Amino acid sequence: MDIIVVGGGWAGCAAAYQAAKAGAHVSLFERTDMLLGTGLAGGIFRNNGRYTAAEEMLAMGGGELFRLMDENARHRNVCFPGQMHASLYDIAKVPAAVYSLLKNAGVELHFQARIVSAILSGARILAVKTPAGQRYAADAFIDATGTAGPTVNCTKYGNGCAMCVLRCPAFGGRLSLSALAGVAEYRAHRGDSAGAFSGSCKLMKGSLSESLQKQLEQDGVALVPIPPELREDHLNQKACQQYAHAAYMENIVLLDTGHAKMMTPFFPLEKLHQIPGFAFARYEDPYAGGKGNSVRFTAMAPRDDALRVRGTENLLCAGEKAGPLVGHTEAVVTGVLAGFNAVRMCRGENLLTLPRSLATGEAITWVNQQTFRPGGADKKYTFSGSVLLEHLEQRKLISLDTDVITTRTERAGMRNIFA
Numbered sequence: 001m002d003i004i005v006v007g008g009g010w011a012g013c014a015a016a017y018q019a020a021k022a023g024a025h026v027s028l029f030e031r032t033d034m035l036l037g038t039g040l041a042g043g044i045f046r047n048n049g050r051y052t053a054a055e056e057m058l059a060m061g062g063g064e065l066f067r068l069m070d071e072n073a074r075h076r077n078v079c080f081p082g083q084m085h086a087s088l089y090d091i092a093k094v095p096a097a098v099y100s101l102l103k104n105a106g107v108e109l110h111f112q113a114r115i116v117s118a119i120l121s122g123a124r125i126l127a128v129k130t131p132a133g134q135r136y137a138a139d140a141f142i143d144a145t146g147t148a149g150p151t152v153n154c155t156k157y158g159n160g161c162a163m164c165v166l167r168c169p170a171f172g173g174r175l176s177l178s179a180l181a182g183v184a185e186y187r188a189h190r191g192d193s194a195g196a197f198s199g200s201c202k203l204m205k206g207s208l209s210e211s212l213q214k215q216l217e218q219d220g221v222a223l224v225p226i227p228p229e230l231r232e233d234h235l236n237q238k239a240c241q242q243y244a245h246a247a248y249m250e251n252i253v254l255l256d257t258g259h260a261k262m263m264t265p266f267f268p269l270e271k272l273h274q275i276p277g278f279a280f281a282r283y284e285d286p287y288a289g290g291k292g293n294s295v296r297f298t299a300m301a302p303r304d305d306a307l308r309v310r311g312t313e314n315l316l317c318a319g320e321k322a323g324p325l326v327g328h329t330e331a332v333v334t335g336v337l338a339g340f341n342a343v344r345m346c347r348g349e350n351l352l353t354l355p356r357s358l359a360t361g362e363a364i365t366w367v368n369q370q371t372f373r374p375g376g377a378d379k380k381y382t383f384s385g386s387v388l389l390e391h392l393e394q395r396k397l398i399s400l401d402t403d404v405i406t407t408r409t410e411r412a413g414m415r416n417i418f419a
Helices: 010-021 050-059 064-071 094-104 151-157 210-219 328-347 359-371 386-394 402-411
Strands: 002-006 025-030 073-080 083-089 108-111 117-121 124-129 135-137 140-143 201-203 221-225 251-256 260-262 283-285 315-317
Touching: 002 010, 002 328, 010 025, 010 064, 010 094, 010 140, 010 328, 050 064, 050 328, 050 359, 050 402, 064 073, 064 083, 064 094, 064 328, 073 221, 073 251, 094 108, 140 328, 210 221, 210 251, 315 328, 328 359, 359 386
Parallel strands: 002 025, 002 140, 025 108, 140 315
Antiparallel strands: 073 083, 117 124, 124 135, 201 260, 201 283, 221 251, 251 260
16 A cells, blocks of 8 residues: 655644554655644644543544653643643654654655646546656545645735745745645635634744743743733634634733744734833744734645545545644644545545544534535634534533543444554
8 A cells, every 4th residue: 555645744744654554655745844834833732622632532542643742742731811731742852753753653754845746547646746757656645735825825815925934935835735636625714815824923932031931931831911002913813713812912922832932923023022021032933923924724625524535536635634623633633534544545445434422523524514604614623712612512522531531432433443
């Protein structure tokens, strides 16, 4: 079984590892020189309903990446506005840990390797090509190229390229495998503009005051009030609608992920320097964080509940490509299922759809239904807040009790299914 994964973010890494674990020969193509994509600027997991999702994946035997995050957590049980019992992974250590996990599983990693075309036979992908004309064939393909950027979208729908961690000017913009296969993708909107701004920036922690640095090291979180005359209202522009609370407009909310993760999509530097503790603050990602951030959700693929891309025979999708799902946890969940189903596809077996008696299964199916209802694609869905968490809570699928989660998984017939 030869499986190709395009995109090395959390979704692509989860898909590649799961497929390799099941015995496939897996090749992962990443257009930059690093794994994890926007996960390099992230770091939050296990907050709110993401705790349930992670524990469900562990109970199903597909939780290796969550164990890895746990092993590299800088802080646990952190609370900040609207979010409870969050863990924060170290953004410097996690990429190397994921790299080792994939290499040890036998995944063939290709860096600085953009996929620019697909060779088709009807609705079936036979092979993909790089700019140099190198051809790579496989039995099944997984599109984990995400929806952030490229530069043209950030210029058209945002405030211009802010040179985020995706680094499109250096490595070339994102190209969607689904689009290369002839699939008509769809996009989200925020008002009259397409997509949504990435939800946070990173500040160099050493550029903050010593007291702020100590607070972050000790508590993992710091809230600094913003004077009313300096406030910026980005609440409706963010991809991460779980943080669309007034507290994020009234305060600078910082999280310690190695750098200081600032929970706002951008904030003018001249205003930031006027806030106590930020006189020498400097952006780490994006470098022009005082101006803007990357624009996401401009290229999602229509798919079924098993994550097969509609209109294709042997292409699956994961992460943001699978719909307006926000977050690392959401990417890992869909990545594991896509990798598992890619192997089933190669074997000629029926693809797995996670049961709706589990939070993960309900999320994948319900979000797919909601997305194609009027205005549904313009909402953002996450286990940690907004409309998805509310829906899962109404269905009583959110729990912090691992025994309850394990029992529910067993009753659903999913215990160790991914193992």
